[in-house]
Amino acid sequence: MFFTSFYNSGSIYVKGSAAVQPAVTFEGLEVFINDGTIDAGSRDEGPAHSAIAFGDAFDPKKTPFINHGKVVVSGTEKFIEGNVVYLLAGNAVSFYAPVEGTGSVEVTNSYIGLNAETNAGGPEIQLKDSALYLPANFSTSISVRGLKGSIVAFSLTPTSLLPDMKTTLQDGKLSIGFPDAVATIADIDGTIVPCGIKQDLFTLRATESIYITNPGISFTDSFPSIPDPVTTTTVVGEGHTVTQTTSYYTEAAGGTCEMKTTVYPTASTLSTRYSAAPSAN
Known part of the structure; x- marks a missing residue:
């Protein structure tokens, strides 16, 4: 028209x-x-x-x-x-x-x-x-x-x-x-x-x-893709291991959405070995 x-x-x-x-x-x-x-x-x-x-x-x-x-x-x-x-x-x-x-x-x-x-x-x-x-x-x-x-x-x-x-x-x-x-x-x-x-x-x-x-x-109602938590175990010394978990979350900053992480330990182990020499009588 x-x-x-x-x-x-x-x-x-x-x-x-x-x-x-x-x-x-x-x-x-x-x-x-x-x-x-x-x-x-x-x-x-x-x-x-x-x-x-x-x-x-x-x-x-x-x-x-x-x-x-x-x-x-x-x-x-x-x-x-x-x-x-x-x-x-x-x-x-x-x-x-x-x-x-x-x-x-x-x-x-x-x-x-x-x-x-x-x-x-x-x-x-x-x-x-x-x-x-x-x-x-x-x-x-x-x-x-x-x-x-x-x-x-x-x-x-x-x-x-x-x-x-x-x-x-x-x-x-x-x-x-x-x-x-x-x-x-x-x-x-x-x-x-x-x-x-x-x-x-x-x-x-x-x-x-x-x-x-x-x-x-x-x-959407939330950020479309947030990774699952990741758990890692690291050997830091002989017989000593540290297990920690990294979790992910989002936070609004400056008008955008930022992915952030939190790392926290979940376990720590220490193994000690003992050795003994035979005794003399």
């Missing part, structure tokens, strides 16, 4: 279909405003797929999408299994235009992609079991509810950049850094802790043969 001026104050519903269809695209070349509701999928019954997009990916002007209303995208099936995002199991919304306004974007069992610069003044994003994909080639600042149970990944970002990704959490704000940009996400719920953030690779799968893998983060 391409208009010189786009203004919605009512309700627009996009119905899904079993067959994959191109995204329904909304664009206003000069005025691009939503004061009402734009809904994809919440009225679908049973498996169906729909996709909507705001703005034109190839439009250099990038007229901002001003959302003072509500954008709802809702899938009916489980969308995330471990580190795999099944794109066709849910619905999708993509923002190619910058997003502004005081409205909300509510995403359930679906994909949301931000592909243009979005500032902190933009709408609140509400996730439920969904995947938020951000660009890694410029800075993004957003406010999000429902990070727990959802993932944040970075589109068009090679897997080789995972070691370069640095995530910190301070004052309720996630900062996810790459060499070229930083994404800042305000955790409105306040449920994320530094030692509950897992950096990993996530696969966005359309079909068995069509998929892409990108770096990202998910959120």
